[in-house]
Amino acid sequence: MGGDFIPWIQKHSPKSESDLVGLDKAFSQMKSFVERHKPGKALLLYGLSGAGKTSSVYALAHSLGLELIEVNASDSRTADQIEAIVGTASKQMSLFSKGKIILVDEVEGVTGREDRGGLTALIKIISESRFPIILTCQDPFGQKHKALRKACTMIEFAPRPHSDVVSFLQHVCEGEGLSCDEDALSIVARRSNGDFRAALNDLQSVANSGKRVTRADVEFLSDREHVERIENALLRIFKTSDPGVARQALDSVAEDLDEIFLWVDENLPKEYLRPEDLARGFEQMSRADVFKGRIMRWQHYRFYVYCYDLLSAGIAVSKDERYKSQVDYKQTTRKLKIWLANMKQMKKKAICEKIAAKTHSSRKQALQATYPYVKSLFKGKGPGAAEGRSALSEFFEFDPEQVAYLER
Numbered sequence: 001m002g003g004d005f006i007p008w009i010q011k012h013s014p015k016s017e018s019d020l021v022g023l024d025k026a027f028s029q030m031k032s033f034v035e036r037h038k039p040g041k042a043l044l045l046y047g048l049s050g051a052g053k054t055s056s057v058y059a060l061a062h063s064l065g066l067e068l069i070e071v072n073a074s075d076s077r078t079a080d081q082i083e084a085i086v087g088t089a090s091k092q093m094s095l096f097s098k099g100k101i102i103l104v105d106e107v108e109g110v111t112g113r114e115d116r117g118g119l120t121a122l123i124k125i126i127s128e129s130r131f132p133i134i135l136t137c138q139d140p141f142g143q144k145h146k147a148l149r150k151a152c153t154m155i156e157f158a159p160r161p162h163s164d165v166v167s168f169l170q171h172v173c174e175g176e177g178l179s180c181d182e183d184a185l186s187i188v189a190r191r192s193n194g195d196f197r198a199a200l201n202d203l204q205s206v207a208n209s210g211k212r213v214t215r216a217d218v219e220f221l222s223d224r225e226h227v228e229r230i231e232n233a234l235l236r237i238f239k240t241s242d243p244g245v246a247r248q249a250l251d252s253v254a255e256d257l258d259e260i261f262l263w264v265d266e267n268l269p270k271e272y273l274r275p276e277d278l279a280r281g282f283e284q285m286s287r288a289d290v291f292k293g294r295i296m297r298w299q300h301y302r303f304y305v306y307c308y309d310l311l312s313a314g315i316a317v318s319k320d321e322r323y324k325s326q327v328d329y330k331q332t333t334r335k336l337k338i339w340l341a342n343m344k345q346m347k348k349k350a351i352c353e354k355i356a357a358k359t360h361s362s363r364k365q366a367l368q369a370t371y372p373y374v375k376s377l378f379k380g381k382g383p384g385a386a387e388g389r390s391a392l393s394e395f396f397e398f399d400p401e402q403v404a405y406l407e408r
Contacts, residue, residue, distance in 0.1 A: 008204040009197055012172050014059035021171075021196075022164040023052050029155050030060050030134070034101060037132040044107075044135045044149070047157030050195030053136040056157075057103050067100035072109070079117035082110075086122065090129035100131050107135045107148070119144070123151045159194035162186070168196055169203055173213075180213040187218045230255050230263050231329045237316050238271045238323070246316035250308050257292065257307060261285070264311055266332035277319040284314030347405050354396045378406035 014020050017027050026045075033043050045053040061068040069089045089102050110118040126133055140149060166182075166189045173180045180203075188206075192199035206217045236249040250260065264285060272278040288310035291303040348371070349363070355374060356366040374396075378389050393403050 008172065008176075008200050012175065012200065014055050016059055016063045020052060020056060020059055021168045022160040023056055023157070026052075026155050026157060027056055027060065030056060031064070033153060034060065034064065034066075034132045034134075039129055040127050040151075042126040042129075042133040042135055042152045044137060044140055044152035044154045045157055046137045046140045046154060048138060048159060048194065050192070050197040050199075051157035051159060052196060053157050054103070054105055055196075057101065057134050057136075061101050065098060068103060069100055070103045070105060072105050079121035082118050082121045082125070086133070087125050090125050090131055090133065102129070102131055102133045104133065104135045107137045108139065108145075119148055123147055126151050160196075162189050162194075165189035165192060165194065165196060165199050169199060172200065172203065176207065177211070178207055178213065179211060180207075181215055184213050184215045184218045187215065229253075230260070234263060234267055234329050237312050238267075238327070240316050241319065241322060243313035243317055246312045247309060249312050257304070260311060261289070261292075262332040263329070264315065267327065267329045268315065270327050270329075271323060272319055273323065273325075274320070280318035281315050284310045284318055288314070347402065351396075351398065351402050351406065354398065354402075358396050375406050378403070379408075 017024070017031075020027055030043060030045075045056070047053055058068065060066075071085050071089075086102060086104060089100070104122070107122075110122065135148075135152065137145070140154070166185050169180070169185045169189060172178075173185075185203075188199050188202050192202065202218070203213070206213055230253050233249040233253045237246045240246055253260065255263070268281050268285070269278060272281050288307045291306045291310070294300050295303050295307075348367075351374075352363050352366040352371050355361075355370050356363045359366060359370055361370070374392065377385075377392060380388065389403070389407070392398070398406070
């Protein structure tokens with residue numbers, strides 16, 4: 001493509017409000033926030049990748065003549081790193097313009113305690129900053145970001161309609177002197193799932209062949225990467241001995257690492273029937289667990305790649321040959337068993353609290369001494385047992401569910 005190749009996402013990045021498609025309301029809210037900024041609040045833009053969050057900030061800074069300081073939160077995670085970059089920028093006057101905007105991109109990369117106070121440091125900087133701080137995030141509604149949400153004014157960047165993506169691509173084609181069939185643009189837009197960045201990259205990839213883009217040019221484009229079911233990923237791991245194939249199996253799975261461990265643990269014994277294969281498979285899984293422990297203990301996030309490689313390629317090559325039997329992979333029942341056990345304990349504790357209150361003892365004493373005796377009385381079958389249970393129920397104020405539990 002030559003040394004003068006410029007990515008279109010860079011070449012056609014918005015410079016003003018008029019360059020943004022379908023973001024009039026969001027841009028107006030951003031502009032109002034920046035112009036009226038006071039210390040104590042940041043602006044949090046949230047929405048899916050390619051929704052226009054970062055490009056809108058660039059357009060806003062350009063249109064207002066403000067310097068833009070950009071920090072990727074995934075690269076600056078700890079309190080010291082955030083203070084050194086964001087904190088310093090929030091205190092120094094701009095050298096090149098009348099003011100500045102501080103953009104902290106991908107703030108979900110900072111996860112709380114695991115990143116040594118990164119979020120706490122960021123919230124403190126927001127409370128003191130002389131300049132507007134704008135954060136971006138795909139999903140800010142997790143518990144770990146609760147305190148950050150309180151420190152921010154939030155603006156949602158919802159997925160824009162298919163027609164907006166087509167309109168944007170048509171504008172790019174005009175700027176590039178490129179002729180493009182309408183149905184071809186429609187296909188590119190549809191496959192982007194509202195991701196303007198992805199749509200522009202796809203258009204550039206097919207536009208390199210000439211000055212006209214037809215439906216035939218875009219037919220070969222693969223569908224935008226989709227979320228794969230964990231069952232399909234397990235099938236690819238268990239039914240191949242090729243580590244290259246297996247390594248890609250977990251790339252598009254939505255489950256987090258803990259869930260993947262549980263799925264593998266549940267289904268590995270069903271698939272690997274030879275003891276030596278099963279032993280090697282669990283050995284790979286145990287090594288992945290060691291790396292997971294180091295991530296939790298030392299925040300060595302680069303070890304994630306080893307976890308996924310061991311759980312995919314490692315397990316795939318643990319067998320001597322592929323098993324031909326068909327296995328119906330199931331979600332682990334361990335969580336359900338734990339939940340049922342917890343529910344059972346909760347019922348038991350509630351009963352013991354009532355016993356303790358009536359017998360003027362501690363719950364521990366009621367659990368160890370009185371509860372076994374009361375339960376034996378409720379399970380009694382002799383004469384007068386029903387009357388005894390009724391009297392005990394009335395005395396301890398047990399509800400029907402607790403009575404049924406004691407009678408089991």
